[in-house]
Amino acid sequence: MMNIVIEEQAGFCFGVVSAIETCEKELSKENVLYCIGDIVHNSEEVERLKKLGLRIIEVSDLEQMHDCKVMIRAHGEPPATYLTAKKNNINIVDATCPIVLKLQKDVKKGYEEMKQCNGQIVIFGKKGHAEVVGLEGQTENTAIVVSKMDDLNKIDFSKPLHIFSQTTKSKEEFLEIVNTIREKKKALAKEDELFVTNSICKRVGSRSKTLLEFADTVDVVLFVSGKHSSNGIYLYQLCKAHKQDTFFISSKEDINLEELAKYKTIGISGATSTPMWLMEQIRDYVLEAFENR
Numbered sequence: 001m002m003n004i005v006i007e008e009q010a011g012f013c014f015g016v017v018s019a020i021e022t023c024e025k026e027l028s029k030e031n032v033l034y035c036i037g038d039i040v041h042n043s044e045e046v047e048r049l050k051k052l053g054l055r056i057i058e059v060s061d062l063e064q065m066h067d068c069k070v071m072i073r074a075h076g077e078p079p080a081t082y083l084t085a086k087k088n089n090i091n092i093v094d095a096t097c098p099i100v101l102k103l104q105k106d107v108k109k110g111y112e113e114m115k116q117c118n119g120q121i122v123i124f125g126k127k128g129h130a131e132v133v134g135l136e137g138q139t140e141n142t143a144i145v146v147s148k149m150d151d152l153n154k155i156d157f158s159k160p161l162h163i164f165s166q167t168t169k170s171k172e173e174f175l176e177i178v179n180t181i182r183e184k185k186k187a188l189a190k191e192d193e194l195f196v197t198n199s200i201c202k203r204v205g206s207r208s209k210t211l212l213e214f215a216d217t218v219d220v221v222l223f224v225s226g227k228h229s230s231n232g233i234y235l236y237q238l239c240k241a242h243k244q245d246t247f248f249i250s251s252k253e254d255i256n257l258e259e260l261a262k263y264k265t266i267g268i269s270g271a272t273s274t275p276m277w278l279m280e281q282i283r284d285y286v287l288e289a290f291e292n293r
């Protein structure tokens, strides 16, 4: 008899839940609401909201838009976006996650401090990711974005530096990068010119622990996430390294039922951008498929 469980801690983080609630509230009053980029890195959820009237736009579209309402998602936006909106009389519905907003303020403050001593702001994150673009904007786009060790050669180690992290990055990788930077500063006897702000969201940090604990209680993990979610890819890789029997799926179409048949207890989990209804739908699909066998 097959047993299927969904991890209790899986599902949207509060930043995403709140952005979706804001979106649904607006759409209960208006027929259409524009949002800059996908409101969440999950195409199923985006499709559901599109049916309610959500329209996804690119930030560059704002230049041509006037007198309308545009939502900013949980990842936040750089100051330039707010300026364009103001110029074009666009009403901003701001759903930036409070944790990201605080990070933007900290990066801005760090930038002002670094300017005083000819220092640099470094962001450990994915170049081009919306949150990172929003953070770079706090530094007049002067921040150095690093995503891997090789990128460290963009840094001038003889100058002071303050490093921050994108909220959804891996804590282990961040520490590795910081330790390497520290060694380089030490070699120049300038360790006191290194400032570190670990700005990884606690929700993301604690998810790794709960996910691995959950993986230990099942025979296989179906990890549900959008293909573009950095948090999803990170959590999946972590889970896979811990438990070989882990599969990345974005929808029920990605499930290999033949392969699943050999397991007794199937665990379903997901990223901070994976809706609970999607994990429930996958559970029901697998249950039904095996009932009919």
Ligand code: SF4
Residues within 6 Å of the ligand: 013, 014, 015, 016, 074, 075, 097, 098, 099, 100, 167, 168, 201, 202, 203, 204, 272
């Ligand atoms: S992962 Fe954390 S910082 Fe990012 S939206 Fe969710 S709660 Fe906010």
